[in-house]
Amino acid sequence: MSNESILAGGTRWRKVARYSLLVTLALIMLGPFLWMIVTSLESPEVLVQFPPQFIPRNPRFSNYSEVFGELPIATFFFNSIKISVLGTIGEVIAASLAAFAFARMEFQGKKWIFSLLLATMMIPFQVTMIPVYMIMRSLGWLDSHASLIIPHFFGGAFASGAFGVFLLRQFFESIPKELEDASRIDGASRFRFFVTILLPLSKPALAVLSLFVFMGIWNDLLTPVLFLSTEEKMPLTFGLAVLETVQHNFRYDLLMAGTLLSVAPILLLYVFAQRYVTDAFLRAGVKG
């Protein structure tokens, strides 16, 4: 009995320690976001004061309208949506077609092609960056959204493409082969089986891949900076980087308001979809 209560005391202590650690870490993770919100609502005069104010006494929502006046945030936002949505559609289509071939068909060079695709994940973009830039130039796609969207219809040109093929192949393989045999006996073509049966059954995997690809494109800075030059074409990340150089070291209130506007959509998307993200990680479970 006494032994048991000592044990219980031990676990209670351990629980307190664990929770204080968890909460401290949560504060460190959330702190910068909260600080961004606070700063975005301060006036420039308050910001230069030291010690800083942690709760804005007169929250200045006008900072947000000022950001909209300073830069075409709405245009950036629209560009980000356009590039991310179209790019995601393209990459998911290309990846699911290829994954279907790898999961369900036998063909010459299958192993070889698959390992080649996997190997591309190892190649840093800095190696291919200059020729890719030249290709875009000769296609006349520089400073056009085509350079950022169309490559995704060919499997996501920039590094991440193979990941999708890999993820979907694994999922497709887990769907019983008998389903395909049955639908083939009913006279459906292979492509028809793919579109009307396999893809609808794979909704969870497709959703997860879409989410990852979408976030990747939405958050990307390198390729927009590489291919685009006019302000009206820029996505949020690029626009934000421009705002940062324009506003460097002053008006952090505006900078934080702009940053908040750019991260809010993706953070909300994640909070609603977080269950699927966790599932994806747990299912993909890397095995040495």
Place this chain on the structure above:
Amino acid sequence: MKSRSAYLYLLPVLIGFTVFTLGPVMASLYLSLTHYEIAAAPVFVGLLNYKQLLNEQLFWQVVGNTFYYAFLYVPLSVGVSLALALLLEKKIRGITFFRTVYFLPVVTSMVAAAIIWTWIYNGDIGLLNYLLSLFGINGPKWLQNPHWALPAIALMSVWKNAGYNMMIFLAGLANIPTDYHEAARLDGASSFARFREITLPLISPVLFFVLVVTTIGAFQVFEQTYVMTNGGPGTSTLTLSYYIWQTAFSFFNLGSASALGYLFFIIVLVMTAIQFQVRKRWVYQS
């Protein structure tokens, strides 16, 4: 049953692979052997670019910076991720909340994170130096100080990315059968002993994977320096991938930039190969 139609399904990805990866990898090998400034056609110069780079003091400093960054970032990042995963491994109340919060920075764009942290790192009125002043510490001007700028960037990157590897570790931990721990507990093993003798060997393949991927990622650090320091102050945060960018798109020396790209590629390959070599010594195989 071999099917030819398979190639039709593969066609988009294969075109993309040829046009955007295989072709460029070979083209950039050729470009690395040329003198090429964007306006005129490339002129073949053999290994000249490589010779010049290897004799350049700046190149070695940039390589040094890149290794220094990886040295700061990789152990800290992997350690923090593993610690977060171990804290969240057990089914406890509020687990979803904590997991979501720790993953939030991963979802945020690096640009946004870098801008927020530039503000936090501000030497005069920044949040970090205020918090340090509460403990009587007079913090440096983080990003303007050549000694502190790179560590500051590494620290910020740990904050930004820890949640990603945490998820991978959580998946690895979930695969460890619970009866192993139960049995060891009955035998009176302490929690530290159980961690060392059970958890660590069983997740060592995952740990290995995380180490390799995190190292490759560290060598590619770009957006942080692009937004926060532009390689400065001086050349203290100039890393390989930013230097390649500068050489190509600020100095328009595309031949030299391609050679840098290849040297970079070789370094990444060698580092990965070394990790695979050492693998046998510590990764547990069942």
